[in-house]
Amino acid sequence: MSQDNNKDKKGISRRDLLAGLASLPVLGALGYGLYLHSEERKKYSSNILQGINPSIPKGLPPLITGQAIRIGIVGTGGRGMYILKALGFVHPERIDEWNERAEKDKFWKDYIKEFHEQENLNVKVTAICDVFDKFAQRGIETGMNDFRNGAEGKMGDAPKRFQTYQQLCASPDIDAVIIATPDHLHVPVAIEAAKHGKHVYCEKPLSWTVEETFEIRKVVKDTGIVFQLGHQGRQTESYQVARSLIDQNVIGKVSLIEVCTNRNDPNGAWVYDIDPDANENSIDWKQFIGPAPWHDFSAERFFRWRCWWDYSTGLSGDLFTHEFDALNQILDLGIPHSAMASGGIYFYKDGRTVPDVLNMAFEYPKRDLTLLYSATLSSEKNRGKTIMAHDAWLELDETLTVYLDRSSTRYKEQIEKGLLEPGKPIYSYVPGQDKVDAITTPTEKYFAGRGLLYTYRDGKAVDTTHLHLREWLNCIRLNNGTQPSCDIDQSFEEAITAHMGTISYHEGRRTYWDEVNEEIT
Amino acid sequence: MEFSRTKLSALVLLRFVIGWHFFYEGMVKILNPSWSAKTYLLDSGGFFKGVFEWMARNDSVMTVVDTMNAWGLALIGFSLLIGLFTRAGAISGMVLLLFYYLSHPPFPGIEYLFPSDGSYFIINKTLVELFALYVIYAFPTAHIIGMERFWATENKMKA
Structure with a gap:
């Protein structure tokens, strides 16, 4: 027993202790370094952030439910097709193309995944108008792709093609009009739509001439339609x-x-x-x-x-x-x-x-x-x-x-x-x-x-155009006079400037x- | 394993400096609650770019990655410094460094947003530190200088 005790006492000699804990001074030095670091940090943040509370966007308001909104789109060229995509509609052949690319390229794989994950805004594309036959046809085929499918997949009802925007705006089968025409046609189409009580999402800029800027402001205010100008930067x-x-x-x-x-x-x-x-x-x-x-x-x-x-x-x-x-x-x-x-x-x-x-x-x-x-x-x-x-x-x-x-x-x-x-x-x-x-x-x-x-x-x-359209659609469904962020007054200032x-x-x-x-x- | 004084001090010093580096990097991250490897991972390149970007884009994954990274660094550093479980520490450190290396491999033709602190071709300082840890693993010293000595002594006494 006593021998064992002696051994234990000898087990850890002074030499062992020194060698075993040799790093303690090093840890001390490091601890001091960390103390200096955190003091510096504390000083820094307390000096800058004191009393300042930047407001951070807190996610999106929920999508308001209700009946599907029936959309007529005037202009299905480049921008029109982009807006359709932001609404959830892409030409079936384009989807096939993406899928093909996605097999070889991860970028496209993510791209198509993001498109499929894009929130369903509950809209139907019921009317198309474009002065170029090929664009109009492409618009129809895109607008009927309710289920985001490739060419072999199931399609929804085909939107009706109207020869003129006047006919489209007069159609009882639409609730709202999206305008993606050249600048000189923005106001004529918007006025026609508003006069028929259709809500309007108009691509920027609001107007082509000064005079029509006043006209459209008056018509939008008089009719009380929900108006959004296509500055998707509002969602940034x-x-x-x-x-x-x-x-x-x-x-x-x-x-x-x-x-x-x-x-x-x-x-x-x-x-x-x-x-x-x-x-x-x-x-x-x-x-x-x-x-x-x-x-x-x-x-x-x-x-x-x-x-x-x-x-x-x-x-x-x-x-x-x-x-x-x-x-x-x-x-x-x-x-x-x-x-x-x-x-x-x-x-x-x-x-x-x-x-x-x-x-x-x-x-x-x-x-x-x-x-x-x-x-x-x-x-x-x-x-x-x-x-x-x-x-x-x-x-x-x-x-x-x-x-x-x-x-x-x-x-x-x-x-x-x-x-x-x-x-x-x-x-x-x-x-x-x-x-x-x-x-x-x-x-x-x-x-x-x-x-x-x-x-x-x-x-x-998330695509900002998608969010901008979503805001417009939410205002339409609210139906209580709420206007989106880029309303007619903001648009008026934009155009006049x-x-x-x-x-x-x-x-x-x-x-x-x-x-x-x-x-x- | 018998070491001459020179060999022993060289190995212990190497263990200390790597431990120091890991521990400080880890603790600074732990002390800064808003720290995240997200931006670093979004800037990944090379064969595993996709994997690291996936991590960065996935918030729940990032929480795990950030916690494991910061605590991993601190604990590995601590183990190397105090000389306890140093072989496990060295191996874990090598794994961690391998991840850093694979996310930003210095291969020709890959450019990063974050500039490099030197000129590298395949081999960079991360890889050098990784192999330095291999040396620590291969020539353990913690049973001579470090807390493993207490167990080593005890075991010797029992034998």
Whole structure:
């Protein structure tokens, strides 16, 4: 016994203890390192996030149930087909194509999976109108694909083709009209639909001329239809976060906003393919011309209509409006006091009349700020949207990043104490995350400055056009006067602002908005 | 296994520095509740890109991945530092590093959003650390310098 006890005592010698616990000092050092790290973090987040509660989009309101809404769609070209997809309708042959690609390519496998997972909005496509026979036929075949099947699968009832939009709007078999025509036909179709009591989802921009902007506003208000303009950016989560940060004065006084368009490929410059089946027999040219000045049949003008003022609103109406609508929802900008535009046709000398480079400055003296738009169709340098303010600047895309200004007054003390680093991102928001982060680790800083391209809700990629249509359909089903986010008043501001820029470009002078008399001077 | 003083100190030092690295990386992640490997995994490349992206897009999977990663790092680091279960720690560390390596293999033609801190062709520092852990596994030292010594001593006494 006693011998054993002795052995035990000797079992762990002083030497063993030293060797066994040799790492204790190392652990101590590491513990100290971790303490320093967490103190730094605490200081950082308490300095930035104190008193600021960015509102984070909290998922979607439920889809309101009810009878299927019967949709008539005017214009089943590129955008029309895209909207149909966002509603849940894709041409069966296209589905077969996707399935074929999905066998070899994971991208397409995910793509088709996401399409099948897209929420069923409970709509029926009952009417189609397109002036090009081939597009109309394609629209019919797409509209009857109620079950998202391939060519061999079960189909629903075929939507009826109407030869004119007037006939379509008069049909008792539709509740709502989607307008995806060229710009010059937006208002004529929208007015016709509203007068027949049909709800309207109209692609942007609202209008082609100033006069019709007033007309459509009046008709929509008089008839009380549910109206949504197709700025799907209304559904972008980061814009909602930006609004809440600016409301809480995180970036200080805004003086300049810069928004841009940068594209550099023929498709982006509206040089679309010309369908070989397009001719005077397959296209109802007279109906296409509509309110536009007469021009003899031209397949080029038909497919590349965005290149001519005769049917288009150019960069200002087509692309600036997306940027404007984004800023209008964040800052409630409204119609500017004045606009000044310049630019020219500098790269695409293909006979087009709309400029391919355009710069516009909009003044908001009551808000003490300028909105600057700069666009080129021949360089892809991405400049994003930047809201510049005294304390910080905010860069916006799908993601949002706030950068601290060196000379900020609000953060002066923190900068002097070395708690905040000027020029570096201090906030970031990535869609799909449930919070706005104060940025600390190098990885966070790096990604914050880049921005990931994934838009997720509940871990799933969601198409903003789908969400925008969903909001419109929900308002229709509510049937209590609720209007969607991009309603007729917002649309009116969008259109007038774009027209002010366009008129300034045409006339080479500054244009003004007379708020009292509601006219552009 | 008998080691000369030089060999022993070289091996113990290697074990300490890797342990330090793992432990600190793990603890920093544990201390930051909003930390997630999501963005890193979304930036994956190579043969297993799809698998890692699937993880990143799946919130419930990410919760498990993040927890296991952070605690895995901290515990492996702790085991290497204090010298307890170091062979299991080394093997687990190699597995973890293999995942990092496979999500961002430095193969020609694969570009990542997150820039690399050097120039690599197939072999990068992750792989070097992985093989350093193989050395730790092959030449255990915890029974000499580390807590495994207490058991080693006890066993020796019983024998």
